[in-house]
Amino acid sequence: MTDRTTAGIDWPAGFERTPADEREPYPGDLSPTRKESFQSVVEELERWGATSVEIDTESQHYADRPNIPHQHDKPDDVGVVARFRREDEHADEGYAIACDRWETQRENARAIALYARRMRLAERCGVTTANSTFATARLLPADEEDAIVATGRVEQExxxxxxxxxxxxxxxxxxxxxxxxxxxxxxxxxxxxxxxxxxxxxxxxxxxxxx
Missing domain, CATH: 1.10.287 (Helix Hairpins)
Incomplete structure (x- = not known):
């Protein structure tokens, strides 16, 4: 398990970052608090069939709430990475969703949660399947990784x-x-x-x- 009580983000290898000067304010619903935004990432991923969810940011995280970054941290890198596993996959297979498109950690966490929720609801409506999406999020062996990126177009409710x-x-x-x-x-x-x-x-x- 990653030690998230120390600062520093482990961004998925091979994924291009959003330049800081290209980040924008999140235009969607931001009624959830910072804490609620990060909690919703875990909740939505677990509803989508994910297990062992770990959220990674540049900030230090609370020791008793390892998926919540310290409230008053204002990191230069506002990216958020959610790593997880699946109930029906081998234990050594991991997945990730990452977002650094928006101006704050709260906004990027919110985007990931909404992305997971939309994909889960789409699957329930028969629009797509979680398997096809999870396949693109699988972390490859060694240092090679492939991640779903919740960037670009805003995922709306x-x-x-x-x-x-x-x-x-x-x-x-x-x-x-x-x-x-x-x-x-x-x-x-x-x-x-x-x-x-x-x-x-x-x-x-x-x-x-x-x-």
């Missing part, structure tokens, strides 16, 4: 995709979907922010959660 409240009635969800899908459809130039598939996934998830 389903209600954020449709622009409705988290507890919006089914009629509101369906109405928002109908309006947004017009902009996303190829017949209308495909100028929407989200694809038809993304909108359908968000709609189906919200309708399923309301049942």
């Amino acid at each position: 389903p209600h954020e995709v449709l622009g409705v409240s988290p507890d919006a009635p089914d009629a509101v969800v369906k109405g928002a979907f109908r309006e947004l899908v017009k902009d996303a459809h190829a017949d209308h130039g495909g100028n929407g922010e989200h694809t038809v598939s993304e909108l359908k996934s968000a709609r189906n998830t919200l309708l399923e959660e309301s049942q």
Whole structure:
């Protein structure tokens, strides 16, 4: 197990970092606190079938809460790496998800948690499978590693995709979907922010959660 009570991040080998001057404020939901953002990484990964989750940052972590970096640390490197294993894989096979796209550790942790949540919900809706995603996150033997990178486009909650409240009635969800899908459809130039598939996934998830 990695000693996370000492400072220094072990970034997955071979993965290109985001230059500090290209990082941006996270545009998604940042209502969770710093502590909650890191806790949600572990929770969402475990719901996705991960085990032995370890979060790595440049900061020192609390000895009694090894996946939580010290609250008042302001590291130059704001990257966050979540390493984990799977229940149905060999014990020596590891995986990782990393993010350094946003300006703070809290934002990058939040992005990883939302990424894991979206992938889990997509699997439940039959959009994709966790196995195909986990395969790209497998850490290779020796010093070679391959990691899922939660960077680039922001992973949004389903209600954020449709622009409705988290507890919006089914009629509101369906109405928002109908309006947004017009902009996303190829017949209308495909100028929407989200694809038809993304909108359908968000709609189906919200309708399923309301049942």
